[in-house]
Amino acid sequence: MSRKMVEIAVRQNEVPVKELSVQEEKRLEQLENVVVENFKTFIQVGRALAEIRDRKLYRKKAMTFERYCKELFDIAKSRAYELINAADVIENVRNCGQNDDVDLSSFFVNESQIRPLTKLRPEQQVSVCRAAIESAPNGRMTATHVKKVVKEYLGEKIQKTVRTAQEKVIQASSPEFSEAFEKFSWQIIKERGSNYKFTSRGEIVKCLDQLRADLAEDGEFIDDPVFHGGGDDMNKLERAGFSLFRMDRASMSIKRRSENGGWQKHSGAYETIKEMEAAFKDLLQDDMHLRG
Incomplete structure (x- = not known):
């Protein structure tokens, strides 16, 4: 039976949902807090790895930070930097968004939601973070949604850069070069629109x-x-x-x-x-x- 058919059958039978008891409500809250707190340990892990790297505290156990991460924690250097960069984003968003009514970083509960923001410069992260929060469907933050907001922001940024470059080229170049540059630069926008599928x-x-x-x-x-x-x-x-x-x-x-x-x-x-x-x-x- 398909999932849709099961949902229809449940609705037709009108199976009542048993209410949670006071003890169950309390236990559910405790368990959800455990999940949230464990999700957020990536911040502590990222900060710890950053300090180990920056102060070279790994030097007695390994020649390089990469080897240290692999031998001691069995993680690739790229994964270590993902955690470090995510922790940096959280700290930046928290510090730069102090004028907001709420802590912007509190809307992100795991590292995968933060990861797309690491592509941005620190000064861009706060504004994109706000945009992601304000446009989150049903107020629910997801990694997919953050990726979409970041991609839209970068797309607008590239288009603005292209328009500015075209204006400068028109002022300083021959008509033939300006025409060729305009076609080339818009082709870059087109390639990006296809998610760089062809080039x-x-x-x-x-x-x-x-x-x-x-x-x-x-x-x-x-x-x-x-x-x-x-x-x-x-x-x-x-x-x-x-x-x-x-x-x-x-x-x-x-x-x-x-x-x-x-x-x-x-x-x-x-x-x-x-x-x-x-x-x-x-x-x-x-x-x-x-x-x-």
């Missing part, structure tokens, strides 16, 4: 990065403005004992600033941007290493 987001970014890198070397070299303090500031930092690193998405590698002022390959090539970003984040845990 992956990673492939689009990789092609754009490679094109940018090649154009920068076509004629007089155009260096990236990756370090806004300028060369003098970089020299001062290096003389103080710091090492500067940067990610090069064109070659999918991490580069280190050399003594002659250029950038030399440090590690890679990595297979994915996510893998390169994780390696870069680990590298920067050393207090003497800086982002270029």
